[in-house]
Each structure stands twice: as C-alpha cells, then as structure tokens.
Amino acid sequence: MNNTLRHSEIAGVGHYVPERVVTNADLTTLMDTTDEWIQERTGIRERRWFEEGKDTTANMAANAARKALEMAGLTPDDVQMIVFATLSPDYFFPGSGVLLQRELGIKDPIPAFDVRNQCSGFVYALSMADQFVKTGMYDTVLVVGSEIHSSGLDISTRGRGVSVIFGDGAGAVVLRPSTREGHGILSTHLHSQGEHAEELIVKEPGSNRNNRVEYVMANELDMYPYMNGQNVFKHAVVRFPQVIREALDQNGYESKDIDMLIPHQANLRITQYVQQKMGLTDDKIFSNIQRYGNTTAASVPIALSEAVQEGRIKRGDLVCLAAFGSGFTWASALIKW
Numbered sequence: 001m002n003n004t005l006r007h008s009e010i011a012g013v014g015h016y017v018p019e020r021v022v023t024n025a026d027l028t029t030l031m032d033t034t035d036e037w038i039q040e041r042t043g044i045r046e047r048r049w050f051e052e053g054k055d056t057t058a059n060m061a062a063n064a065a066r067k068a069l070e071m072a073g074l075t076p077d078d079v080q081m082i083v084f085a086t087l088s089p090d091y092f093f094p095g096s097g098v099l100l101q102r103e104l105g106i107k108d109p110i111p112a113f114d115v116r117n118q119c120s121g122f123v124y125a126l127s128m129a130d131q132f133v134k135t136g137m138y139d140t141v142l143v144v145g146s147e148i149h150s151s152g153l154d155i156s157t158r159g160r161g162v163s164v165i166f167g168d169g170a171g172a173v174v175l176r177p178s179t180r181e182g183h184g185i186l187s188t189h190l191h192s193q194g195e196h197a198e199e200l201i202v203k204e205p206g207s208n209r210n211n212r213v214e215y216v217m218a219n220e221l222d223m224y225p226y227m228n229g230q231n232v233f234k235h236a237v238v239r240f241p242q243v244i245r246e247a248l249d250q251n252g253y254e255s256k257d258i259d260m261l262i263p264h265q266a267n268l269r270i271t272q273y274v275q276q277k278m279g280l281t282d283d284k285i286f287s288n289i290q291r292y293g294n295t296t297a298a299s300v301p302i303a304l305s306e307a308v309q310e311g312r313i314k315r316g317d318l319v320c321l322a323a324f325g326s327g328f329t330w331a332s333a334l335i336k337w
C-alpha cells in the first residue's frame, strides 16, 4: 500500500431485497427437505425471491444505489464510475453495470463495468473502486452487488443441497475521498486459486464448444449451480481467518481491535467458526443469513447496510469485510469508519 495516496471512504450505504419471503416451510412443499435440516446446517430461516416483471438484477441495484447516494448527500449525476459485482447478470452481455447507469438516468458517458467474482465479488469490486479514488482519477464511485439466484436454481429434491441456500437481493456503497486523516479504507487483500474452479460452478452456457445453444438445450442440468459443499466449507473456514489476519497484520492491528466484522453470509456455521477462531464477541460480528440466505455478491453490502442502519457501526470503528467463494476467490477490506 502506498501511504502517500489519499484514502477513500464509504460515504453512503443502501440495500434492497425483493418483497417475496420464502420460508423453509415453503421449500418443503417444493422438495424433500425440512426446516430443521436447513436451520441446523446453514442457520437460514427464510430468503427473498424476486418477482418477475418487477425485480431485475439492475433495478434492484438501482434501488440500493439510490439509498446509498441519498445517505451520502449525492445524486446519480454525481457518480463518476460504476463497478457492478454479480454472478447473475441481466444479460449474458452486456454487463449489468451499463444497465444500472441507464436505470439511474445517468446521461454522462461514465465508465461502468462488471466484476465476476461470485461471493467475493463485492470486496473485489470495492478494492477496484478504491484504487481509482486513491489515485485521484475519480472522486465518486458507486459499487454494487446484486443477485437474482431464484430463477436459476433447481427447485426440486435433486437440487436441494444448493437451492435452499441462495437468495436474491442487492446492496450498494458510494466511495468518496476521505477528508479525515487515517480514516476510510486502510487496505484490501485479494486472492484466488483457480485449481478449485469446478467446486462451485454453473457450467453452462459455456463458450468452449461448438453449437453451445444446442448443447445447452440438450443438457439443461448443467445450467444449475453445482457445489461440493463439504470441500467449499473446509476451505472457507481456513481462508476467512487467514484473509482477516492479513488485513489486521498489514495495518498493525489485532483481532481484539475489530469493532465489527462483516463476513460474507455463506453459512451461519462458517460465521460462527470464524467468530470463535478470531475470538470475537457476538456484538462484533454481523449475521443476517437467517433472513436472506446466501446472496453471494450482494451479501456483504446488504449486511454492511443493515449494520449501519441498526447503529452497530459508529464513526472511528474498525470494520473488517471478508468473503470467500467460488473460484475459489477470497478477499478482505479493513476500514476505519
């Protein structure tokens, strides 16, 4: 990290979740599962599913972004760049970043791009935005994570190991240069290990075969997410503490200095393991997976937004964001709020 550069800070946060609540009991009418199994293995009680014709990946992001901009005292016209993290874009191409620009009515030809890093997507996107603000290239960057999983899940007993976990939603932050010495994003840490790429994957439609449209029509099962849950779990419980420690070490802090840890909401059991490993009390770690399930790239900004809304993060607090997921990819960000 080059300390001569300015820091960026989160000037506004916001989130949006679809209205439709789908409880574990609702899922038992669609597949062979139970509320007990889901709660015991994941902590999830309910999640949100989008409404076709109303919610889209881009317009959910716009709803979250408007709230974040309002909190920052800004309007969409102030945005100088959009970084959009999603694994469930509206279209195969173009990315959802340009659709968000349109949704927000931004007429200036500002840069807008997508980040495809699944559960770590938001922290990766935040890191990218941070570089642009730190160097002085842009002053106001909108960073969003938005996902619609429910339209792409195998909602049958065959897909129950994955489909009970994921939910829909969106979260956003606005990055601005910090005016307070020593505050803002202190550092970000990004990692990946592509040898595990197929452990959590949606394989199709892939581009590397002839006649991919025909292939997909004949092999529709490959369009559903596949997860080697136990292996993902094993790696997650190692990588989360590692990447959090990396952030603390770089800045001369210890885990006892953390005021709020916002982990990607992968599984309540993973979060509890990380909490215990880092020696954090209940008030220093945030969980909302019980209500939203795993919303991949949207989970960190939704959790951050709720934590701020609930008054659990105060000025001057040391806040750590951390994520792990498909790729494998993992990341953290340490913030002096």
Ligand code: UT7
Pocket (backbone or CB within 6 Å): 032, 033, 034, 037, 038, 041, 042, 119, 160, 161, 162, 164, 165, 228, 229, 230, 232, 233, 236, 265, 266, 267, 270, 294, 296, 324, 325, 326
């Ligand atoms: O966000 C990205 C990162 N993702 C994660 O971190 C997820 C990490 N993994 C996990 O959270 C867990 O592996 C899961 C919650 C996904 C699964 O829990 P598990 O303890 O690893 O269960 P399992 O896949 O080993 O399945 C155990 C049993 C199986 O039955 P048998 O073979 O033992 O008879 C499954 O068929 O549970 C069965 N099962 C279910 N039963 C009821 C799987 N899904 C369900 C279900 N309801 N929904």
